[in-house]
């Protein structure tokens with residue numbers, strides 16, 4: 001088949017190359033993990049949902065920096081595969097799998113009991129595990145699945161590990177938020193009622209990311225003076241398995257557009273790694289870090305102290321933290 005004549009013009013070719021280079025470059029932020037010399041020898045890090053996507057690249061980076069890395073994954077098979085791959089690629093033998101399902105508060109409690117029994121320190125906690133496009137469902141513990149997976153599980157996990165993080169301070173907690181958090185809503189008049197109604201369900205992922213951002217901010221305020229810092233990050237739009245719960249059509253469109261415009265999982269991990277290990281992020285607390293590793297203001301929906309406090313208290317009671325206080 002012959003190309004239309006204008007497509008064979010050298011100018012067209014040159015424009016295509018320039019466009020491809022520009023698109024490729026705009027995916028990269030100004031901060032590059034591989035150029036950062038931070039060493040994590042003697043330090044321990046937990047990364048949830050570390051068997052694939054952003055979490056796997058974060059765990060890989062920590063292992064390269066000689067940390068003791070715990071991959072907190074729900075699937076033994078997928079988790080073990082990632083653990084073995086990271087060990088092989090980095091030569092770091094101090095990489096371990098521990099089973100955690102963030103949608104189950106019982107699993108979160110069992111995981112943290114194991115960590116508190118076995119670990120002497122915890123320098124970095126990355127709350128990465130998350131899912132979008134899940135169908136509406138109530139877990140056996142009576143919690144809505146997406147809220148439990150993306151928000152309540154990480155909320156409880158963080159609380160149960162706070163004592164260890166404080167004893168290890170300076171230590172860093174990172175929550176994976178999203179640029180979509182501004183599209184979410186938190187209705188404090190009836191948080192677990194109205195927000196969970198089935199007909200509002202399309203909104204749920206965004207609500208959980210808004211909740212992540214609000215609770216990270218609230219926890220940061222509560223951690224002031226302890227040496228524990230808490231920040232949330234936006235990884236950008238990243239080509240991972242994140243679209244696995246959507247239709248083939250949507251996944252195909254995402255993949256085609258993503259090939260040109262979206263970040264790779266390694267690039268998407270940069271803002272989390274920046275927040276976790278960089279000198280620049282030392283002491284940074286209560287901030288929202290954008291995908292290019294700069295501090296930006298999150299949505300104004302995160303700025304109302306009364307709403308934030310109410311959400312915090314609702315999360316405490318949904319996870320029974322007020323009846324089973326942290327150590």
Ligand SMILES: NC(=O)c1ccc[n+]([C@@H]2O[C@H](COP(=O)([O-])OP(=O)(O)OC[C@H]3O[C@@H](n4cnc5c(N)ncnc54)[C@H](OP(=O)(O)O)[C@@H]3O)[C@@H](O)[C@H]2O)c1
Pocket residue numbers: 048049050051052053054055072073074075078100101102103104127128129130131149176177178179234235236237238239240241242243
């Ligand atoms: N990709 C993006 O464009 C994007 C944009 C903004 C924010 N984020 C956030 O970035 C984080 C990582 O996403 P990703 O893009 O890397 O997605 P991904 O490739 O789908 O990876 C998600 C990880 O979370 C784990 N996970 C899901 N539900 C879990 C549960 N109940 N318990 C324990 N682990 C669970 C998955 O484990 P399995 O493999 O066993 O399912 C997987 O390891 C998420 O919090 C997401 O909201 C992603």
